[in-house]
Amino acid sequence: MYQSPRRLCSALLQRDAPGLRRLPAPRLRRRSPPPAIVPRPASPRLLAAVSAASGAARSCSRTACSMGNGTSRLYSALAKTLTSSAASQHPEYLVSPDPEHLEPIDPKELLEECRAVLHTRPPRYQRDFVDLRTDCPSSHPPIRVMQWNILAQALGEGKDNFVQCPVEALRWEERKCLILEEILAYQPDILCLQEVDHYFDTFHPLLSRLGYQGTFFPKPWSPCLDVEHNNGPDGCALFFLQNRFKLVNSANIRLTAMTLKTNQVAIAQTLECKESGRQFCIAVTHLKARTGWERFRSAQGCDLLQNLQNITQGAKIPLIVCGDFNAEPTEEVYKHFASSSLNLNSAYKLLSPDGQSEPPYTTWKIRTSGECRHTLDYIWYSKHALSVRSALDLLTEEQIGPNRLPSFNYPSDHLSLVCDFSFNEEPGGSL
Ligand SMILES: NC(=O)C1=CN([C@@H]2O[C@H](COP(=O)(O)OP(=O)(O)OC[C@H]3O[C@@H](n4cnc5c(N)ncnc54)[C@H](OP(=O)(O)O)[C@@H]3O)[C@@H](O)[C@H]2O)C=CC1
Ligand SMILES: [Mg+2]
Structure with a gap:
């Protein structure tokens, strides 16, 4: 019998975890790329669970392990016992446990359990943060933002x-x-995700119990719904740590293109830092995919910029925009963002020697049509109000391997992008 979901839930039942605790910080370095690996040690007390999980995983056919089973159903069952009877009238993917009724999880424990489930997989590759600090001393801890199409x-x-x-x-x-291991390894304060089709049964309950507040906005006609045994629509999700930020306002935006409503969405939230009292806006989006749709993406980008102009009161509130733009830096939508009156810069350009070039790839996969290596994912930020203190380096070609992504040791075809931001000292013009 497949037991790993039950083992994973053991962290969910813990009663003594005080909330999100920081794990040892990942190493910081200055522009030196040793392709290191991170072993997944299984603690002795987890060995029984590890062997049960792996044995089950080996014997589990694709059909038996299809979407929405195991842990998903367990969480949904839990949700149905904890929430009002109205919840049971909704489809399974809309049923969400009420985080008020759930105990906090110790992130170390959850990370250990993830590693136990993954112990037969090849080791995880080490990615280092590149120190990009200029002369921006800040008395407050940085804001760590993760962008990821999962x-x-x-x-x-x-x-x-x-x-x-x-x-x-x-x-x-x-x-x-x-996916959880990657999130737990970098411990972002804010997490911006695309292609989330396990929000209600996985990410919302788990991340809530790690101290995050989450928002999900599904695509109106998600292509996931065309797939047999799907787990509901995919969409954008935005999570922030409740002990660091207070939500000031939140907008779910269905993007338009030339006044037509489209299938693409964004979430924009204004947050207030509890330490500094300073406000900023964080947005997440996933623009239309595929070649031939460049003008459509450009129009969606213009609509998003217009919405963000309004939300930031004409750039008075500092802004961070994370997204899978499905557009190379040569595309019109990229140029709109780079030249907007919102005064935005793309954070990952700062990893290049001259600070002017985007990385060579943020997604790398092999389809029937051939190899697809593109730079499509970005973290934009208000350059007048914010500074990038460090950014997580990308995986190297050697680490990605000849079969590209996703793979046994990386779960998505897109790489996560992670940056540490701090507010610039002068408050003039920003709230
Ligand atoms: N019932 C209805 O009336 C409607 C239904 N739909 C459904 O939605 C689908 C399109 O939705 P839309 O939001 O425009 O989708 P997109 O074209 O934006 O792509 C959807 C997903 O497909 C991935 N993708 C990109 N390129 C390829 C490729 N070459 N092969 C396979 N997957 C790829 C994208 O991933 P990434 O971003 O990582 O590249 C993206 O997540 C339709 O096929 C239909 O199923 C849509 C509208 C109306
Ligand atoms: Mg995709």
């Missing part, structure tokens, strides 16, 4: 055609742990 489970299994990726590498019960 790959919708339904699209990965049913539509994306990653021809070099074995189906076993995509099994949700393990891929979920790879």
Whole structure:
């Protein structure tokens, strides 16, 4: 019998964890790329669970481990016992446990449990933070932002055609742990995700119990819904740590293109830092994919910029925009963002020697049509109000490997981007 979901839930039942505790900080370095690996040590007391999970995983057929089973159903069952009877009238993917009724999870414990589930996988690669500090002393801790298209489970299994990726590498019960491991390794204060099709059964309950407040906005006609055994629509999700920020306002935006409503969405939230009292706006989006849709993406980008102009009161409130723009830096939508009156810069350009070039790739996969290596994901920020203190380096080509992504040791076809921001000292013009 497949037992790993039950073992994973053991952290959920813990009663003595005081909330999110910082794990040892990842190493910081200055522009030196040793391709190190991070072993996944299994603690002795977890060995029984590890062997049960791996044995079950080995014997689990693709059908038996399809989306929405195991942990998903367990969480949904839990939710139905904890929330009002009205919840049971909704489809399974809309049922969410009430975090008020759930105990906090110790992130170290959850990380250990993820690593136990993943112990048969190849080791995780080390990525280092590159120190980008200029002369911006700040008395407050930085704000760590993670941008990541995590790959919708339904699209990965049913539509994306990653021809070099074995189906076993995509099994949700393990891929979920790879995603959580990445989040727990970098401990972002703010998490901006695309292609989330396990919000209600996985990310919302778990991240709530790690201290995050979450918002989800599904695509109106998610392509996930075309896939058999799907787990509901995919969409954008935004999480922030409740002990660091207070929500001031929140907007779910359905993007338009030339006045037409489109299938793409964004979430924009104004947050107030509890330490400094300073406000900023954080937005997440996922623009229309595929070649031939460049003008459509450009129009969606213009609509998003217009919305953000209003929300930031004409750039008075500092802004961070995370997204899978599905556009190379040569595209019109990129140019709109780079030249907007919102005064934005793209954080990952700062990793280049001259600070002017985007990285060579943020997604790398092999489809039936061939190899697709592109820079599509960005973290934009108000350059007058914010500074990037450090950024997480990308995986190297050697680390990504010949079969590209996703793989047994990386769960998505897109790399996560992570930056530490601080407010510039002069408050003139910013709230
Ligand atoms: N019922 C209805 O009336 C409607 C239904 N739909 C459904 O939505 C789908 C399109 O939705 P839309 O939001 O425009 O989707 P997009 O074209 O934006 O792509 C959807 C997803 O497919 C991935 N993708 C990109 N390129 C490829 C590729 N070459 N092969 C496989 N997957 C790829 C994208 O991933 P990434 O971003 O990582 O590249 C993205 O997450 C339709 O196929 C239909 O199923 C849409 C509108 C109306
Ligand atoms: Mg995709």
